[in-house]
Amino acid sequence: MTVSATRRAVAAAQRIVVKIGSSSLTTAEGGLDAGRLTALVDTVAKRVAAGGQVVLVSSGAIAAGIAPMGLRRRPKDLATQQAAASVGQLTLAHAYASSFARFDIKVGQVLLTADDVVRRGNYRNAQRTMNRLLGLGVVPMVNENDTVATSEIRFGDNDRLAALVSHLVGADALVLLSDVDALYDGDPRRGGAKVISEVNGAADMVGVDAGSTGSSGLGTGGMASKVAAAKVACTSGIPVLLTSSDNADRALGPADVGTAFAATGARLSARRFWLAHAADASGRLWLDEGAVTAVVKRRRSLLAAGITATEGAFDGGDVVELLDPAGKVVARGVVAYDAEELPEIIGRTSHELPAEQRREVVHADDLVALK
Incomplete structure (x- = not known):
């Protein structure tokens, strides 16, 4: 296989996030597969010994709790999932800690909910903690905190979590390991x-059917979620390698397996990345064509004159989505007005408004255009 610039970047990455799926760590019955976990740890330890820093985003907590709790299959109701996660998180963390101890490598468990990246303060706290763990030579083992996460505040899958963590820690690359060796066109x-060995942009994904769900019954992702996660990382300047867990040694070595996704965008600041991918939107603002051009192409602030309609109950300081006349989300930003203040000023130029209402609706420093 030709070693592309993307693959060379993954192979040379100093700080790398590795995501492993449930189906790659557990048996069909739901228990942990000790052999698979040991093989993964051997590979990660080799990368660490070579001077790299690795963040491990590991699925498997719920699946690891299935067998000990005497369940026959992955539970569908949230309460039983949380109970299984409570048992499984302990089992999973102990297995990782014991396996990494063979190499005198310490592991720190980091449990996150979507709230931890949606809320700006929590995001910064998680960022500081992860950077400190890495600085101390610890391998952070990250998972969604299934024990307390509710259906309203879930990441949905650990692929998206891995993409968010990649930016949070300033990773040089993201490796997604599952039970499929690469991305296929069907x-x-x-x-x-x-x-499809290389994805250098949107054109390479035309006609590709990534599906929608996993087939193992153990995970919640599937190829569609991995492609979506790769897009989040790549458009934020982070190259991605997608392959199977059986290829982990090559993925974390010469990176000559699977599908490589090239970084297609500039690395965003932590605040802009949070605005684009992590923050929850509390409302929507519809813009006219002139405002879309000003916001997206010229990176200007959004003024009241360019807004045609509003939706949602939001307060000043909340994140809102900005839509073009066709209803496509083109940007996100922090709104400066409460929802009830906007109807009387939208569509009006600054000189038509009283002095106290002439400020920007969304300031350019609090706005990020979306590709």
């Missing part, structure tokens, strides 16, 4: 599907 189980 379902590889049906025959005739071809491997």
Whole structure:
């Protein structure tokens, strides 16, 4: 396989985030597969011994709790999932700690909810903690805190979590490990599907059917979520390698396996990344064509004159989505007005407004355009 610039970047990454899926760590019955976990730890330890820093985003907490709790399959109701996670998190953390101890490497467990990256203060706290762990030579083992997360504040899958963590820690690359060796242009189980070895932009994804759900019954991601996670990372300046856990040694070595996603955007500041991908939007503002051009192409502040309609109950300081006339989200930003203040000023130029209402609705420093 030709070693592209993207693969060379992944191979040379000093700080790398590795995400491993449930199906790659557990048996069909739901218990932890000690052999698979040991093989993964051996590979990560090799990377650390070579001077790299690794953050491990590990699924498997709920799956690891299935067998000890006497459950026959992954529970569907939230309460039983949280109970399984409570048991499984302890089992999973102990297994990792024991395995890494063979190499005298310490592991720190970091449990996150979506709230921890949605709320700016929590985001900064998580960032400081992760950077300190890495500075101390510890391998952070990150997972969604399934024990306390509710259906309203879940990441949905650890692929997205891994992409967010990659930016949070300033990673040089993201490696997504699952039970599929690469991205295909169709379902590889049906025959005739071809491997897509390099994705250098949106054009390489035209006609690709990534599906929508996983097939193992243990995870919640599937190829669609991995592609979405890769897009989040790549558009923020982080290259991604997608392959199977069986290829982990090559993925964390020469990176000559799987599918490589090139970084297609500039690395955003922590605040702009948070605005674009992590923060929850509390409302929407519809813009006219002139405002879209000013906000997206010229990176100008959004003024009241360019807004045609509003939606949602938001307060000044909340994050809102900005939509073009066709209803497409083109940007996100921190709004300076409460929702009830806007109807009387939208569509009006600054000289038509009283002095106290002439400030920007969304300031350029608090705004990020979306690709």
